[in-house]
Amino acid sequence: MKNSKGIRKPHVSSSSTSDRRLASASKAASYLHSSIGNSKVTTVNKPTTSTAADWNPKHFRLFVGNLGEDANDALLDNAFKKYESMSKVHVPVDRKTGKNKGYGFVAFADANDYLKAFKEMNGKYIGQHPVHLKRAESSVGKKKHKK
Known part of the structure; x- marks a missing residue:
């Protein structure tokens, strides 16, 4: 890789676990920094172990x-x-x-609890890390259109 003056810079790569986790964490942090007010949505297309039928489409979900x-x-x-x-x-x-x-998901039947949980729990420690909350929207209850 060369800089603007044509001088070659060495490529530094590290395979240590902590460096990879740090890189992953910074990428995840930049992705997670949008809030409910920004109207950005995290889309869940395929649940890993629970099925779409397990989630009530009328409930409010937090990522x-x-x-x-x-x-x-x-x-x-x-x-x-x-x-x-x-x-x-x-x-x-x-x-x-x-x-x-x-990451995980939490569903609420009531919008007030959903908003209260977002305000109170965003940035709080759950286990070993402070969590980042976002609005989650899934394809639960929606028909997929084939092209």
Whole structure:
């Protein structure tokens, strides 16, 4: 790789786990920094273990990002159980490694609980990491159009 003056810069690559995780974390952080007010949407096309029929299409869903390796459905459920209308939680797990994918979803039947949870829980620690919340929209209850 050459800079603007034509001087060759060495390409530095590291295969250490911490460097890869740091790079992944910074990429994920830049992706997750939009809020509900920005009207950006995270689309969930294919749930990993739960089926689309498991999620009520009328419920409000939050994307919970930056979950640590210790996160699972029970931890997420425990963190959001104070919101009465919380109806479902899910932390996808990689089929090959058995580890969580670092994000999850929480569904609420009531819009007020959904907004309250977003305001109160965004940036709070769930397990080992502070979480980043976004509005999640899925194809639950929507027909897919074939081209």
